Amino acid sequence: MQHFSPESPTPRERGFVMPxxxxxxxATWMSWPADDDLWFGHLAGVRGDYAELVRTIARFEPVHLLVRDEESEADARGRLMGADVTYHRIPLDDSWIRDSGPIFVRDGRGRVSLVNWRFNAWGGKFEWENDDRIPEHVAAHLGLPHWDRPEVLEGGGIEVNGAGVGLTTRSCLLTDTRNPGLTEADYAALLRDTLGIERLLWLDGGLENDHTDGHIDTITRFVDERTIVTSVAEDETDPNFAVMAKNLAELREMTDPNGERFRIVELPLPATRLEGAEGRLPPTYANFYIGNGFVVVPLYGDPNDERALEVLRPLFLDREVIGLQSRAIIEGGGSFHCLTQQQPAGTLWQGE
Structure with missing residues (x-):
């Protein structure tokens, strides 16, 4: 299996971009929750919500599930009996494969490869050594030649529209615990060469007490090439209010490479403030996951649950929009998008 270094022809030079x-x-790749301490004593409830998420996704497309030990695999198999799931036993630290897993790329001929970025648990906040090896396991299983990068990058930190535009946040990418010294211009060049992002758009920040330092996928998402859904807070006393309002105003002025503005759709944040073991939790409806014929949206038993679904359903007329409970999962700081990583359809690249 070939490993391409930063000095090799880049994915973009070989025609690969992130779809x-x-x-x-x-398929969808996921990692089974295993550590009760990381879930602050909520593991049993988390596994219940997580199993429902896996079962739902597996109705529409295959799921590759990473399990870290015998107990995890037995628990998962017991809960997921009959579902379209393939199990992979590897060491794991945590479940957030959106950030620890690979980012897949595909070329114009439909060939699929991946980029293996470094992962350091959002700037060294938790253990990460095992999770940093996940992309290599995925590449080995698929037999994929791929690119190894020295930079830290988490999948939840970027959004792409499939037409050369990317979204991210300064609060995340510009931290000194990820890639010290990299500027906005440096990231623009890096993401152009590796993921095919020709125009990188920046928002300032994300949700209060988000341990990812404000990932874009917790607040603002592309739903098609021209439409952006962005979170808004309605309580002016909420610390999230001003940040989300500034994001909204900036998004309304942003343009694509042709100078055209995007369609901006407001998505309410949950109305109820949730507290966890380490302070305020960051529940959000924007952490939905889009798959083959479906969209799964996290719900929290909140008054805004149904409102959020009403906003999203008209944006996905060709997909079934499914609300699932994520009240236990949010205790760990993330939700459905954070727990999933899509493998695009296509022929597995053999290198050249």
């Missing part, structure tokens, strides 16, 4: 999430998938 949008709504492009057809071959």
């Amino acid at each position: 949008p999430e709504w492009a057809e998938h071959a």
Whole structure:
């Protein structure tokens, strides 16, 4: 299996770009929750919500599930009996494969490869050594030649529209615990060469007490090439209010490479403030996951649950929009998009 270094021809030079999430998938990759301490004593409830998420996704496309030990595999198999799931036993630290897993790329001939970025648990906040090896396991299983990068990058930190535009946040990418010294211009060049992002758009920040330092996928998402859904807070006393309002105003002025403005759709944040073991939790409806014929949206038993679904359903007329409970999962700081990583449909690249 070939490993391409930063000095090799880049993915972009070989014609590879990151497809949008709504492009057809071959499968979804996930990691089974295993550590009760990381879930602050909520593991049993988390596994219940997580199993329902896996079962739902597996109705529409195959799921590759990473399990870290015998107990995890037995628990998962017991809960997921009959579902279209393939199990992979590897060491794991945590479950957030959106950030620790590979980012897949595809070329104009439909060939699929991946980029292996470094993962350091959002700037060294938790253990990460095992999770940093996940992309290599995935590449080995698929037999994929791929690119190894020295930079830290988490999948939840970027959004793409499939037409050369990317979204991210300064609060995340510009931290000194990820890639010290990299500027906005440096990231623009890096993401152009590796993921095919020709125009990188920046928002300032994300949700209060988000341990990812404000990932874009918790607040603002592309749902097609021209439409952006962005979170808004309605309580002016909420610390999230001003940040989300500034994001909204900036998004309304942003343009694509042709100078055209995007369609901006407001998505309410949950109305109820949730507290966890380490302070305020960051529940959001924007952390939905788009798959083959479906969209799964996290719900929290909140008054705004149904409102959020009403906003999203008209944006996905060709997909079933499914609300699932994520009240236990949010205790760990993330939700459905954070727990999933799509493998695009296509022929597995053999290198050249």
